[in-house]
Structure formats: C-alpha cells, structure tokens
Amino acid sequence: xxxxxxxxGPLSVPEGAIASLNCTYSDRVSQSFFWYRQYSGKSPExxxxxxxxxxxxxxxxxxxxxxxxxxxxxxxxxxxxxxSATYLCAVGGNYGGSQGNLIFGKGTKLSVxx
Amino acid sequence: xxxxxxxPKHLVMGMTNKKSxxxxxxxxxxAMYWYKQKAKKPPELMFVYSYEKLSINESVPSRFSPxxxxxxxxxxxxxxxxxxxxxxxxxxxxxxxxxxxxxxPGTRLLVL
Numbered sequence: 001x002x003x004x005x006x007x008x009g010p011l012s013v014p015e016g017a018i019a020s021l022n023c024t025y026s027d028r029v030s031q032s033f034f035w036y037r038q039y040s041g042k043s044p045e046x047x048x049x050x051x052x053x054x055x056x057x058x059x060x061x062x063x064x065x066x067x068x069x070x071x072x073x074x075x076x077x078x079x080x081x082x083x084s085a086t087y088l089c090a091v092g093g094n095y096g097g098s099q100g101n102l103i104f105g106k107g108t109k110l111s112v113x114x
Numbered sequence: 115x116x117x118x119x120x121x122p123k124h125l126v127m128g129m130t131n132k133k134s135x136x137x138x139x140x141x142x143x144x145a146m147y148w149y150k151q152k153a154k155k156p157p158e159l160m161f162v163y164s165y166e167k168l169s170i171n172e173s174v175p176s177r178f179s180p181x182x183x184x185x186x187x188x189x190x191x192x193x194x195x196x197x198x199x200x201x202x203x204x205x206x207x208x209x210x211x212x213x214x215x216x217x218x219p220g221t222r223l224l225v226l
Contacts, residue, residue, distance in 0.1 A: 031212065032212055032214075034214065034215075036217075042219070042220075043202070043204055043217045043218060043219050043220045044157065044204070044217045045217070046214060046215075046216060046217075049214045088156055088157075092212055093212070100145055100147065100162040100164065100169060100170060100208075100211035100212065101159060101162070101170060102159065102215060104156035104157055105156065106155070106156055107156055
C-alpha cells in the first residue's frame with residue numbers, strides 16, 4: 001500500500017515567518033512530487049513540482065526533495081495571511097500501471113496570523 | 115494558459131436522476147482525470163484517460179460512467195447516485211501520464 005504522510009496541523013505561524021511543511025512517502029521508486037494549495041471550498045492549485053534531489057525555488061516557495069530519506073518539504077518564506085490554506089503533498093509513479101496515479105497526503109492546514 | 119473548465123459549478127440531483135459533468139481543456143494535454151473529494155479529505159482518483167483511452171479505473175461503482183469523446187473533453191455520466199456520493203468532483207489534465215496535473219474548479223454535487 002503506497003502511502004503519503006503529512007502532519008495534519010493546524011500549523012500556525014506569524015505573518016512574515018517561514019512556514020515549513022513536511023511530507024514522507026512509502027514507495028521508494030516514486031519519481032514525481034507535487035505541492036498543491038487548496039483554499040476552503042476551492043480546487044487544488046499547483047504550487048511546485050520537483051523531480052530531482054535538492055532544492056527548487058520559485059518566489060517565496062522552496063521545495064526540497066531527499067529521495068534517500070523519502071522526504072519532501074515545502075518552505076514558505078515571508079508568510080502572508082493569504083497563504084492560509086491546506087497544503088497537499090502528492091507523489092506520482094513514473095512507470096507502468098502507476099503512471100497518472102497521484103497519491104495524496106491528507107494535507108496540512110496552515111494558518112498565518114497577522 | 116493552464117485552464118481546465120468544468121460545468122456545472124453546482125448540481126443537485128435526486129437518486130433516480132441522470133446527469134452529466136463536463137470537463138474541457140485546450141492545452142493540448144493528452145491525459146485527463148476524474149477525482150472525488152469529500153470534505154476535509156484529499157482527492158481520490160476515480161478514472162484516468164490517456165490519449166482518449168481509459169487507463170485507470172479505481173474500482174468505481176458503475177453508477178459513475180466516464181466518457182472521453184475527444185482529446186479536449188471529458189464527461190462523467192451519473193445515474194442512480196446515493197447520498198454518500200455527494201462530494202466535490204474534480205477534473206484534471208496533464209501533458210501526459212506522470213506529468214504535472216492541473217485541476218479544474220470542480221463541480222459540487224449534492225445527491226438528495
């Protein structure tokens with residue numbers, strides 16, 4: 001059974017702080033990793049995708065991937081109240097029958113306090 | 115343009131009704147997906163189409179019937195649904211399988 005684990009939170013950070021969201025996955029051969037943001041009542045919105053070990057930065061967001069530890073994280077710098085949402089970690093296979101089958105974590109609810 | 119559109123936005127139906135959900139993308143994506151999402155839960159994959167052929171069917175009850183008429187369109191036909199089928203139904207698309215999936219706004223379905 002392939003699993004993706006996230007701390008459900010809520011994670012509360014003050015405005016301007018760094019928010020750190022973590023995710024672990026069980027399938028060692030997973031190839032693609034995604035972070036989605038979902039506001040209440042809305043659909044998931046892609047924040048970052050990462051495929052290789054290391055860091056990937058996009059504006060205030062940095063995704064970090066460590067395949068040896070089966071760990072992926074998302075850092076949000078200078079957190080804003082508008083970042084308050086649920087963050088979904090999703091892990092995908094890249095071969096055979098697993099192609100297209102994204103496994104989602106349960107999501108971490110982030111609250112940024114003004 | 116990374117837009118996936120879905121209609122209708124909201125749908126209320128009785129257990130004996132037949133209705134359809136529609137999803138459309140014009141990004142040249144060749145993989146399209148249906149997900150079901152209940153409140154405070156992550157999306158659950160229902161169906162995957164790749165090059166207009168059904169690739170994955172995650173043991174979904176037959177009262178849900180997907181259709182991919184062409185590379186831009188994906189339908190989900192609903193018949194004899196149960197109240198527990200009430201959820202947010204999400205469509206997504208990607209350039210190909212294993213590529214980044216982009217979600218539409220969803221259809222919020224209520225079955226009475």
